[in-house]
Amino acid sequence: MDDEKVLTRHLGAPGLTTVGGYEKVGGYQGLRKAIQMGPEAIVAEVKASGLRGRGGAAFPTGTKWGFLPKDVFPRYLCVNADESEPGCFKDRVLMEEFPHQLLEGVLIAAYALQVTHAFIYIRGEYRFQRELLERAAKEAYRAGYAGKGVLGTKWDCELIVHGGAGAYICGEETALLNSLEGRRGQPRLKPPFPAVKGLYGQPTVVNNVETLSNLPYIVTEGGARYAALGTEASPGTRLFCVSGHVERPGTFEVPMGKTTFRDLLELAGGVWRGRQFKAMQPGGGSMQVLGPQHLDVPLDFKAVAEAGSSLGAGALVVMDDSTCLVDVASRLVDFYRHESCGKCVPCREGTYFESELMHRLEAGIASRAELAELSDICANMEGRCFCPLGDTATWFVMSALRMFPEEFESHCGAGRCPVRAGSEVAA
């Protein structure tokens, strides 16, 4: 599609990972302009853009910034680069291809919020990307975009790249703050929200990598122009990660609201191997499954919610007609069991029972009574966990059970997986 791009507009420009290469395509002009505009005007521009958080919860960015109490300093900015949602790899692309676009966005936000320390919390597995960002940050310091007296002003800003060490939960913003403070990465009770009491007990904004990577465009081109790229209810563009059973998996930047799941599927070359579409999981591992009847739903927050799922962190995992939904659900539940942080009982014990049962079901040795128990376990988790990790550990399973009840039932007492036994195993 030839729609205007924001995040990937410089794709293919030479030397983009260096300050010089990025400056050649207008890089860091947004930061210069932002400093001239002043903090209030930047916040107003971000509000006008309608930008909503790309980390999963889709909270309006300008509004979140507005929650910082006036005159309480120091304040902190934390960039969420923990990207661990199954099916998501967009932040990785943004960091590998456009590291300075991210840093410029971080610095614009830091200036708007008047913070002197911006932390980029990047997952431990992204070691290569961490080093890439560290190098980019060093360059930004040398060029005068970070450090003492940014661009000749009185504003100092430290850019600190902080590596995590393997824990999905550290993507949850309050767990991230604990981890950044040198503690076990377990979530904190909200309220108080980070905007009021965050890092070191000070007002803190946590924003996702993609959210912030939009800022250079919004500041240079204007919030209204950004908003107009999408629809009124779903402004701007978004980088979607399409994977699974498609011909050409990858990331695709598309306008929000105007694009459908089917469009995304086509961008990725359609279902692979000439097979039929069976199901898809938008948003990432946490989100509910959708079926063929939803392919024409637009990438609009409300429309996807009405279809029974969410755009979450911008993923789309496609499953063809050879897929066993019980197998997929079991895989996801194993993941949540492994990643449950252990803080609250419903999540820690719930994911354990859930996964033990899923293994029996998958192997065809669970009874129908046990299948009923699965619903019971999930009902006892949802809404009762300390943080959303435990809730989301039930969403795919329960939605798949609702959409494909026969598939789950046919596993009961079958002695093996009836779906995969009949078809060749994908390899």
Place this chain on the structure above:
Amino acid sequence: MVEADHTDALNPATLARIRQMRDLYPSPRSAVLPALWAIQDELAYLPAWSLEVVATELGLLAGDVEAVSSFYSMYFNHQPGRHQIQVCRNVSCGLRGSDELLRHLENWLGVEDGGTTTDGAFTLEGTVECLGACGGAPMMQVDRFSYENLNPERAEEVLTKIRNSEPRDLD
């Protein structure tokens, strides 16, 4: 009881890095994870005494540091293989054959998920988080690099190359 002083056992550059981190953050405690990384980069794992060094340097109790390090799955408390193979088996990779890939590597390397080859070259891990490379599924990460769109033969090739080029890769 007088604790032995282990600061000498670390490379001075590692110690300097820990102190630099301690001074960089508004609170020294924030340097725990970076300090543990610095040590693991040098020693490949975190022996118990190294946690005491971190505690001393950052003004914490050793037990406190251990409580933190044990939370995170990427810190080792024993010597792993010289290279760490992580095979992603989350949804997107699972849909494109990661289970078969892991099974093949287990056979080929003669280890099970979590094990280390007898020559100490590789630790194989098949129980990891989604590694964020779903566009290239199935994939594995060896140390810090991703190898994507794998089949068993290609994975063997990659690992053979790494094994054969070991001295250069050891740094």
